[in-house]
Amino acid sequence: MDWDFLKTARPSNRVTATFAGVLLAAACLMQSAGAADNRDFVFGVPIDPTEEWALFSGGRMYDKWWEALGTEEPKETHPAYPAAGKQKGATTWRCKECHGWDYKGAAGAYSSGGRFTGIKGVDKMSGTEPGKIAALLRAKPHGYTAKQIPDDALGRLALFISKGQHDANAYIDPATKKAKGNIERGRKLYQGVCAACHGFDGKLLNFGDDKKPEFVGTTAVENPWESLHKIRNGQPAAPMPAWRAFDIQNAVDVLTYSQTLPVK
Ligand code: HEC
Ligand code: HEC
Structure with a gap:
């Protein structure tokens, strides 16, 4: 890598x-x-875990949980993934694939296009008791096994659904995709933190490939909901910090500045 x-x-x-x-x-x-x-940060559990840690650990599982956990990647398409959907294989097991990076499912950014499934969001489950959410993930239509997501990890994912979601529309205009933060504040935060790994122009790490490069700027412009989720929760299997312990406005400001960085 x-x-x-x-x-x-x-x-x-x-x-x-x-x-x-x-x-x-x-x-x-x-x-x-x-x-x-730093496998400890990526896969480990702190001796004295905080709720913030549990929340971002769960948030990283909302993505490729097998990468976040180091468990086996699914091969078949998820049985609940709609036949009319355009995706197949492992990606159809990611929570975000059916419920969206904005947590709003068919009522949000996945209301049309190649990621459309027609499935509802998880946003209405904010505040629901995590035990109930965990049970729902073991049952149909989800059917996640303990081999795929062990109980303790599932508890953190359920906690994330219960207490870790933000209302994306409050921070990102769904029509224009523009983040609603403060560019100048974001520039300071970006240059002091993100640039250490991503470079001042965001091009030091390429999440895509040479043909279709994807940088901090690219994701921020094309999929600001994914960026915001990742700034707050980190990236599965990567030593990328999670900003949960800071007020969300910091993440929104960084996102707003990131939207000014080069996309290719
Ligand atoms: C292949 C598609 C698919 C994937 C992947 C998926 N879900 Fe779901 N999920 C559904 C469907 C379909 C429903 C609606 C079930 C119903 O209403 O009977 C649902 C419902 C839910 C609900 C209840 C929402 C509500 O308001 O009732 C939660 C919470 C949830 N999913 C969480 C998750 C999490 C967390 C993950 C990742 C581990 C996940 N889902 C992955 C298809 C999926
Ligand atoms: C300690 C190093 C480090 C820092 C600091 C860091 N990141 Fe990352 N970030 C990473 C790594 C490593 C990846 C994964 C790269 C990969 O998968 O190729 C990543 C991935 C990402 C992604 C995923 C994009 C995608 O499309 O998958 C985004 C967005 C991102 N970082 C934004 C930021 C922002 C904004 C900041 C500052 C708040 C930041 N990062 C700080 C290391 C870091």
């Missing part, structure tokens, strides 16, 4: 001639202990 550089601590940059040997040995030790690749 092209974000491998994040896994590599780079103390060698700081190594001076005098201490080179000692520091290099220390760096190698750190790396062999796996300290640098």
Whole structure:
């Protein structure tokens, strides 16, 4: 993957001639202990978990939960995925595929186009007791097994549905896709945080491929609902921070600035 550089601590940059040997040995030790690749953040559970952690852990499962959890990727199309739908295979098992990045299903951004399923959103379940939501995910039409999403993880996903959703229309104009934040504030936040991994122009990491590149700017313009979800919850299987502990306005401001970055 092209974000491998994040896994590599780079103390060698700081190594001076005098201490080179000692520091290099220390760096190698750190790396062999796996300290640098941060699997702990990506797949681990904190010793003293906070509700914010549980919520963004659940939020990452709303996407490719098998990547978020390191479980097996489904091969067949989900039995509840409508025959008329245009997707097939693993993606039809993602919550977002049937319920949308804006959580509004057929009443939101997936009301038409290649992602249309006609299925309702999950937004009406905000405030529902997580146990009820978890039960619904084990039953038909969902049928997620404990092998796919173990009980503790399912609990966090259910908590996300119950307490972790935002009202996308309050932050993104559904007609124009324009985010409603403060560009100048977003520029400061972006340059101080996001740029560390994505570069000042957002082009350092390519989520697409050479032919059809996809950068921070591309996603922000084409699918601002996905961007907002990911800024708040992080990205499955990636050491991407989650901004849940900050007021949502920060994420909205960053998104608003991201919409000014290059799309290709
Ligand atoms: C293949 C399509 C599909 C996928 C994928 C899917 N769902 Fe659903 N979901 C449905 C359908 C269809 C319903 C409506 C069932 C009904 O009304 O009887 C539903 C209903 C729900 C509801 C209840 C909404 C309400 O207001 O009654 C919740 C909550 C929910 N899904 C959560 C999830 C979560 C979380 C995931 C991911 C783990 C997920 N769903 C994945 C098809 C899907
Ligand atoms: C510590 C490094 C790091 C930081 C800081 C970071 N990201 Fe990321 N981000 C990643 C990685 C790694 C990925 C996954 C890249 C991939 O899958 O190719 C990612 C993925 C994304 C995606 C997913 C896009 C898609 O289409 O799948 C978006 C959007 C994004 N980042 C936006 C941001 C924004 C905005 C910020 C600042 C709030 C930010 N990131 C901060 C590392 C980071």
